[in-house]
Amino acid sequence: MEQNRRNFLKASGLIAGGALINPLKGQAYNSSVDDTIKVALIGCGGRGTGAAAQALSTTQNVQIVAMADAFKDRLDESYKNLTAKKYKNAAGAPVDIKMKVDVPDDRKFVGFDAFKKAIALKDVDVVILATPPGFRPSHFEEAVKNNKHIFMEKPVATDAPGIRKVLELAEEAKKKKLNVVVGLQRHYQANYREAIKRIHDGALGDIVGGQVYWVGSSPWMKERQANQTEMEYQMRNWYYFNWLCGDHINEQHVHNIDVANWVKNGYPVSIQGTGGRQVRTGKAYGEIFDHHTLDLVYADGTTISSQCRQFEGTWNRVDEAFVGTKGRIDSFDGKKTILKDYKGSVMYQHDDKGDKNPYQVEHDELFAAIAKGEYKFADAENGAKSTMTAIMGRMATYSGKLITWDEAIKSDINLFPDKLAWDASPKVLPGPDGLYPVAIPGKTQVI
Amino acid sequence: MSKKFLHLILTISICFQAVAQNADFKNYTQKIGGSTQVYDMVAVPGGEFMMGSPASEKGRKADEGPQHKVKIEPFWMGKTEVIWDIYDLYAFKNMEKEMAARYPDPDKSVQKTDASTRPSPPYVDMSFGMGRSGYPAINMTQYAAIFFCKWLYEKTGIFYRLPTEAEWEYAARAGSKTAYSFGNDEAQLGEYAWYRKNSDAAYKKVGQKKPNAFGLYDMHGNVMEWTLDQYIPDYYAKRPANEAFAPVTELYPTSVRGGSWDDEPVDLRSAARVGSKADWKVLDPQLPKSEWWMTSASFVGFRIVRPVKTPSPEEIKAYYSPKLIEDY
Numbered sequence: 001m002e003q004n005r006r007n008f009l010k011a012s013g014l015i016a017g018g019a020l021i022n023p024l025k026g027q028a029y030n031s032s033v034d035d036t037i038k039v040a041l042i043g044c045g046g047r048g049t050g051a052a053a054q055a056l057s058t059t060q061n062v063q064i065v066a067m068a069d070a071f072k073d074r075l076d077e078s079y080k081n082l083t084a085k086k087y088k089n090a091a092g093a094p095v096d097i098k099m100k101v102d103v104p105d106d107r108k109f110v111g112f113d114a115f116k117k118a119i120a121l122k123d124v125d126v127v128i129l130a131t132p133p134g135f136r137p138s139h140f141e142e143a144v145k146n147n148k149h150i151f152m153e154k155p156v157a158t159d160a161p162g163i164r165k166v167l168e169l170a171e172e173a174k175k176k177k178l179n180v181v182v183g184l185q186r187h188y189q190a191n192y193r194e195a196i197k198r199i200h201d202g203a204l205g206d207i208v209g210g211q212v213y214w215v216g217s218s219p220w221m222k223e224r225q226a227n228q229t230e231m232e233y234q235m236r237n238w239y240y241f242n243w244l245c246g247d248h249i250n251e252q253h254v255h256n257i258d259v260a261n262w263v264k265n266g267y268p269v270s271i272q273g274t275g276g277r278q279v280r281t282g283k284a285y286g287e288i289f290d291h292h293t294l295d296l297v298y299a300d301g302t303t304i305s306s307q308c309r310q311f312e313g314t315w316n317r318v319d320e321a322f323v324g325t326k327g328r329i330d331s332f333d334g335k336k337t338i339l340k341d342y343k344g345s346v347m348y349q350h351d352d353k354g355d356k357n358p359y360q361v362e363h364d365e366l367f368a369a370i371a372k373g374e375y376k377f378a379d380a381e382n383g384a385k386s387t388m389t390a391i392m393g394r395m396a397t398y399s400g401k402l403i404t405w406d407e408a409i410k411s412d413i414n415l416f417p418d419k420l421a422w423d424a425s426p427k428v429l430p431g432p433d434g435l436y437p438v439a440i441p442g443k444t445q446v447i
Numbered sequence: 448m449s450k451k452f453l454h455l456i457l458t459i460s461i462c463f464q465a466v467a468q469n470a471d472f473k474n475y476t477q478k479i480g481g482s483t484q485v486y487d488m489v490a491v492p493g494g495e496f497m498m499g500s501p502a503s504e505k506g507r508k509a510d511e512g513p514q515h516k517v518k519i520e521p522f523w524m525g526k527t528e529v530i531w532d533i534y535d536l537y538a539f540k541n542m543e544k545e546m547a548a549r550y551p552d553p554d555k556s557v558q559k560t561d562a563s564t565r566p567s568p569p570y571v572d573m574s575f576g577m578g579r580s581g582y583p584a585i586n587m588t589q590y591a592a593i594f595f596c597k598w599l600y601e602k603t604g605i606f607y608r609l610p611t612e613a614e615w616e617y618a619a620r621a622g623s624k625t626a627y628s629f630g631n632d633e634a635q636l637g638e639y640a641w642y643r644k645n646s647d648a649a650y651k652k653v654g655q656k657k658p659n660a661f662g663l664y665d666m667h668g669n670v671m672e673w674t675l676d677q678y679i680p681d682y683y684a685k686r687p688a689n690e691a692f693a694p695v696t697e698l699y700p701t702s703v704r705g706g707s708w709d710d711e712p713v714d715l716r717s718a719a720r721v722g723s724k725a726d727w728k729v730l731d732p733q734l735p736k737s738e739w740w741m742t743s744a745s746f747v748g749f750r751i752v753r754p755v756k757t758p759s760p761e762e763i764k765a766y767y768s769p770k771l772i773e774d775y
Contacts, residue, residue: 046733053734053775081734087775088725185732216572217539252570312539313532317576333576334745335648335709359732 037370039126040066040118040148042139044078047153048130051183052082054360055128055151056097060367063100066107066121068114070131070235075108112420115139119146126370129153132235133251133387134244134416137162137169140380144169147176149370151363153183155254155387156380158246160411163388170380177375181366182383184258188365189358191337191350192259195329198348199263203339204324207263207302212256212320214248214308221284229422230429240286242394243415243426247288249275249397250390253308257393258386259320259332260296260304267385268296268304268392270404274441275397279311283434292397296389306393400441411447472521472755474662480556480602481547484533486525488753489662493521496617497624499683499718504626506713510680510720519617524610525750527583527653527664528672529595531574534584537598538566556602563598566591566739571730575745577649583670583748585650589701589723590769591739592673592749597767599751608766609675610752611692612720615704618752619667619717621660626716627667628659633712640668640715646708650745667715670748671703678702678722698772699725707746723747728774736774 037060041052044067055062064082069075083098109117115135119127119142127143129136129152136156143150150173157163173180186192199207222237238244245251261267275292277285291309298304304322319333327341337350356364369376392408395401417426430436439446477486499514500507536543540561547557566587573586587595589609596607610618625631629639636642639659641651646668654664676682677693678700686693695701700722706715713719727744728736741747758766 046735049734050732054732078734081775084735084773084775086773087734213576217568218541219568219570221568312542313535313579315579316572316574318572319576331576357729359730 036061036063037125037367038063038065038123039128040064040068040121040124041078041128041130042068042115042118043129043131043135043153044069044075045130048128049078049081050359051128051130051151051153051363052078053087053097054363055126055367056082056100057095057360058364058367060371062367063102065102066109066118066124067103068109068118070110070112070114072110075110079103079108116142119143119148124148126151126367132238132244133246134158134162134238137165140166140169144173144176144178147178149179149366150380151181151183151366152380152383154258154383155246155250155390156182156383157387157391158242158244158250159391159413159415160388160409161414162416163384163391163409166380166384166387170378170384173380174378179366179369179375179377180380180383181362181377182379183359183362184255184379184383184386185358185362186255186259186332187262187379188361190355191334191352192262192332194350195332195337195339195348196259196262198339199322199324199329200265203326203347204322204328205326206300207322207324209302210260210263210304210320210322212253212260212304212306213317214253214256215315215317216252216310217312217316218280218290218310219248219252223284231417231420231422231424231426234286234426237284237286240284240288241426241428242287243417243428245288246387246391247292247394248310249289249292249308249394250387253292253306253393254387254390256308256318256320257296257306257389258382260306261382261386261389263320263322264298264302264304266298267389268405269299270297270402271295271389271392271396272402273306273393273396274400276441277438283430283436287428287436287438289394289397289439292393294393294396296393395446398439398441398444399446401446403447407447413446474526475523477599477603477605479533479536479599480552480554481543481550482533482536483546483550484536486529486533487527488523489526491522491524491614491618491661491663491752493519493755494617495519496620496622498613498616500626500716504716504718505631506626506716507718508720511683511718513683515683515686517613517617519614521755522610522614523753523755524614524618524661524663525752526658526662528670528748528750529584530653531579531582531584534587534595535579537563537595539568540565560598560601563601564594565598566594567737569737569740569742571742573740573742573745577745578652581652583650583653583665585670585746585748586741586744587673587747587749588737588739588741589673589695590771593675593767593769595749596751600763600767605753606757606763606766607751607753609673609749612674612676612702612704613692614752615672615674616717618661618663619659619705621663621666623660623717626718628717629657636667636712636715640665640706641708642668642706642710642712642715643708644712648709650708650748666705667717668706668710669708670705671707671710671721671746672705673747673749674702674704676702678720680720680722695769698774699723703747709746725774734775738771738774 126149273294280290294306296304339348500511730742
């Protein structure tokens with residue numbers, strides 16, 4: 001591997017020697033030894049900006065040194081917010097992060113190839129990948145090739161070719177000992193960690209069933225503006241286009257599906273399901289469904305049911321529940337994380353008092369490992385396989401067919417446009433009535 | 448028209464309205480046009496009361512003193528906390544439109560509110576699986592609750608706002624001087640309130656417990672309620688004379704009252720005060736954080752009041768134009 005600055009720091013023992021032990025105290029920040037962990041932010045939306053702020057709120061000496069986004073206005077807004085005076089850390093205390101954002105205009109990159117320029121910067125140690133998920137595989141590829149540690153948001157792809165690429169690169173990242181954290185933040189949330197550790201230790205016996213839900217309301221939608229090319233419109237309103245988002249089953253429900261996989265310690269061998277577009281049928285909602293339900297069937301024959309929908313004015317639940325041969329957990333929602341046996345005795349009850357914000361913990365742990373020169377996080381494989389599970393769910397509901405893991409992962413259907421340019425065409429286009437083609441179970445081919 | 452003349456007309460019409468309302472000062476039901484939803488308003492007579500708690504009250508905190516006399520003008524207050532069924536109409540424009548198509552309203556209330564400033568849609572379900580229909584709306588910011596009042600004003604033409612802390616406590620006490628409106632006996636709390644001991648870690652449908660002497664439900668417990676005030680711990684000591692409330696100048700802390708499903712009895716006392724905290728938004732992963740949703744305050748809701756004396760159009764405009772304080 002290329003001997004970059006960070007590796008040099010590790011190799012030279014400066015870190016072990018204490019230069020970073022208390023990086024924000026004393027003069028470490030301004031010391032002549034450059035111990036700063038330098039970060040490039042790729043994808044400057046609200047979430048990317050939030051992730052950057054969390055990176056800056058760790059106890060390590062972190063600096064944002066480059067930013068990239070397809071849109072200049074998004075980047076400018078993000079820069080403005082990151083340099084706002086009144087930023088508060090997770091504990092609500094005011095933090096001056098302004099001095100930790102060193103992004104002059106020549107390190108602000110705009111356009112489709114902006115990510116390449118930011119990731120290629122020699123001084124960058126860590127990249128935050130927070131663009132719409134469709135771009136993740138190519139951005140992850142660039143980051144791994146350039147030997148950067150990585151925080152990347154979920155989901156990590158929108159189609160099977162993208163997943164295969166991420167899986168391949170996950171192996172390469174492992175070989176290079178690049179830490180990769182994926183924003184499936186339940187893995188960094190105390191109540192999930194504690195309860196699932198006990199489930200894996202056998203507290204509930206064998207897990208033989210369960211339900212996972214993201215049953216909520218509809219998120220943001222961006223209306224088409226005059227003078228937008230089709231490419232720009234889809235990029236702005238990315239939630240509703242599969243090449244960018246993968247449908248909400250992928251973008252949101254991946255969290256809960258991932259918990260099912262985590263609890264089961266595996267990935268479904270087959271999925272069948274049903275879904276459709278019942279409420280959100282207008283042209284502004286692109287091509288995605290507004291509800292899906294799935295049977296996730298695991299290798300031992302266990303079926304976990306999954307539901308996601310985006311309706312307003314309905315009963316809602318975003319949570320998971322599992323039953324085992326010895327007991328059950330009905331909810332992971334805050335105070336309700338309770339493992340019980342079938343006589344009602346409580347085996348474990350999580351006390352969430354003092355639990356840290358899992359979004360912050362993701363960064364705390366990642367940056368602590370990087371500062372110590374440790375290789376601890378290889379989330380990409382699970383991130384890819386849980387994302388694949390969600391994509392497979394979409395394949396099942398779009399086609400109405402039973403889809404096996406083996407056929408899903410081999411799918412060559414590539415949703416990504418052949419060319420990325422503002423005047424290029426995405427693969428899915430509106431008809432004369434402005435409506436986009438929508439999958440029809442029984443007819444639509446997904447493999 | 449001269450400014451003076453306009454002022455005269457406005458003054459006369461306000462006086463007339465006030466008199467008319469006084470003559471008809473009783474409980475009423477506010478219809479939410481273009482929907483099947485209604486909201487019951489309880490007439491709360493004006494009067495004087497001692498705000499805060501005596502030093503002898505069990506569980507009393509320093510911010511509850513010194514007790515001081517406050518004069519309260521008559522107002523109507525929501526019989527219950529605002530429920531999701533109504534809040535969602537405001538929060539989700541599409542839902543209001545669909546409802547209005549199903550229940551056409553001669554006053555065309557939807558058109559009236561179509562341009563309202565509304566919350567951005569939340570990414571995560573804000574009821575946290577605790578139930579929606581008939582349950583109190585929660586997790587909104589104080590800012591969002593004020594804009595709800597504005598939306599309702601645009602729909603109904605009637606001025607609604609959040610209660611001041613003083614109005615809230617006056618209403619909660621309903622003439623009582625004890626820790627709770629029903630007395631000092633914690634053992635009776637379960638008849639009146641949902642709190643940690645009986646809530647099974649979730650809020651409950653509104654209006655299921657006994658009301659207080661004014662006929663208001665869930666003033667103790669279920670969900671805490673936003674007031675219009677900045678939370679200032681020593682405000683009672685340094686409160687300016689004739690100051691109706693402490694205007695908000697900082698995003699945190701603002702004042703919430705009444706305790707919640709997640710609280711101990713002591714926190715449900717009429718005089719107990721709580722200031723909002725930045726970490727009520729801790730799970731908002733975005734920057735800046737939402738101005739509309741708290742994300743981690745599943746114990747905070749609100750109810751609204753309507754003063755008998757309708758303020759001037761300028762005052763109404765001021766009430767409905769809270770300063771947006773961005774949250775980083």
